[in-house]
Amino acid sequence: MKYMFLLLVAFKIIDKKFSKLQEVMGFQTSHSTTRLSQSVFKTKEDSIDEIPLLQRTTMNSTDHTQINTNFIVTEYDSWVVGHPSALVSFDRMMKAATGKRIVVFLDYDGTLSPIVNDPDRAFMSDEMRAVVFKVASYFPTAIISGRSRDKVKDFVKLNNLYYAGSHGMDIMAPLIPITPSDDKHFNIGRNKNGIEVPFQPAKKHLPAIQEILKRVKNAIKEIKGAIVEDNGFCISVHFRQVQEKDYGVLEERVKSVIENNPQFCLTEGKKVMEIRPSIKWNKGNAVEYFLDTLGLSSYTDVLPMYIGDDKTDEDAFKVIQSTEQGYPIIVSSSPRETNASYSLRDPSEVLIFLSWLAKWRETSY
Ligand SMILES: *[C@@H]1O[C@H](CO)[C@@H](O)[C@H](O)[C@H]1NC(C)=O
Numbered sequence: 044m045k046y047m048f049l050l051l052v053a054f055k056i057i058d059k060k061f062s063k064l065q066e067v068m069g070f071q072t073s074h075s076t077t078r079l080s081q082s083v084f085k086t087k088e089d090s091i092d093e094i095p096l097l098q099r100t101t102m103n104s105t106d107h108t109q110i111n112t113n114f115i116v117t118e119y120d121s122w123v124v125g126h127p128s129a130l131v132s133f134d135r136m137m138k139a140a141t142g143k144r145i146v147v148f149l150d151y152d153g154t155l156s157p158i159v160n161d162p163d164r165a166f167m168s169d170e171m172r173a174v175v176f177k178v179a180s181y182f183p184t185a186i187i188s189g190r191s192r193d194k195v196k197d198f199v200k201l202n203n204l205y206y207a208g209s210h211g212m213d214i215m216a217p218l219i220p221i222t223p224s225d226d227k228h229f230n231i232g233r234n235k236n237g238i239e240v241p242f243q244p245a246k247k248h249l250p251a252i253q254e255i256l257k258r259v260k261n262a263i264k265e266i267k268g269a270i271v272e273d274n275g276f277c278i279s280v281h282f283r284q285v286q287e288k289d290y291g292v293l294e295e296r297v298k299s300v301i302e303n304n305p306q307f308c309l310t311e312g313k314k315v316m317e318i319r320p321s322i323k324w325n326k327g328n329a330v331e332y333f334l335d336t337l338g339l340s341s342y343t344d345v346l347p348m349y350i351g352d353d354k355t356d357e358d359a360f361k362v363i364q365s366t367e368q369g370y371p372i373i374v375s376s377s378p379r380e381t382n383a384s385y386s387l388r389d390p391s392e393v394l395i396f397l398s399w400l401a402k403w404r405e406t407s408y
């Protein structure tokens with residue numbers, strides 16, 4: 044116990060020093076001076092946000108106050124000991140990366156862009172775009188989002204990286220020449236003439252998905268604030284703007300659409316329910332697919348990094364973990380159950396991490 048306390052104190056000192064360092068270096072650290080009060084506020088908000096709807100409906104207000112105790116700050120501090128800040132650990136991480144082939148995987152919402160009320164307005168900043176461009180010019184880089192592939196590309200607007208939409212169910216594979224023997228996906232990702240076509244493992248479900256889309260739109264049309272988003276191979280029902288009293292009926296309506304239909308399943312992310320085809324294909328498979336098509340899966344010196352903030356990113360974290368030398372990094376400002384090894388608080392810290400990564404490449408080669 045005493046030992047743990049000392050560890051926390053030590054960590055706090057390092058963390059403070061680090062914030063100072065960032066300030067000196069001119070990084071935008073609006074949170075560094077007011078960090079404590081802000082993190083308390085943020086943590087409370089996020090904690091409630093992240094309780095799955097399915098559990099929340101059986102909770103009462105007593106449970107809510109239990110979550111908001113003053114112990115929450117300590118909770119984050121002890122959590123971050125197990126999932127160290129990728130900024131605090133940067134030097135150590137990059138020391139281990141020297142000479143390795145780094146590949147960068149990025150989620151979009153909540154990672155490169157802030158989570159906003161209107162999902163159509165989740166724009167990334169020009170500053171973030173510039174940094175992602177730089178990183179992608181140094182390392183193979185892919186964005187793996189739950190959005191449709193076209194939509195995430197419209198948000199990011201960069202041509203020097205790869206895109207996967209629908210949680211990895213719609214992948215535009217790299218244009219790197221590969222031989223069929225290198226790549227078990229060769230015949231899937233290319234057409235007869237060797238021309239690239241998107242890899243879409245749920246393609247045969249498309250008519251059924253479109254039918255479900257119509258039905259879910261109809262089922263929830265009276266619920267104020269609910270937004271249905273067509274993500275190509277999956278469907279999102281956003282409820283960030285729905286009144287809490289309507290959560291129950293919303294969930295019921297959405298569930299009723301796929302009831303008795305084992306072809307589809309329902310998952311939940313940050314204030315969003317997602318209907319997706321029940322195929323065994325997730326963001327983790329998408330990471331493996333990219334490593335294959337990049338021609339990297341047979342090398343032992345590959346170091347994949349994955350930065351993401353939501354439940355669907357956990358599948359990718361596990362795949363990165365299994366490579367034993369990759370860096371799965373979660374974006375979270377509150378303690379979370381996760382298979383990521385490192386953490387960043389929010390997109391502003393992702394920006395700093397990526398800019399350091401680019402700078403590291405510029406100075407270390
Ligand atoms: C709600 O709170 C009361 C205490 O006020 C508790 O006895 C009860 O078990 C709680 N109900 C649920 C469903 O957790």
Ligand SMILES: *[C@@H]1O[C@H](CO)[C@@H](O)[C@H](O)[C@H]1NC(C)=O
Binds near residue numbers: 381
């Ligand atoms: C982390 O991985 C373990 C083992 O595969 C799994 O049981 C657990 O659910 C994962 N945690 C999260 C948050 O996904």
Ligand SMILES: [Mg+2]
Binds near residue numbers: 150
């Ligand atoms: Mg996300």
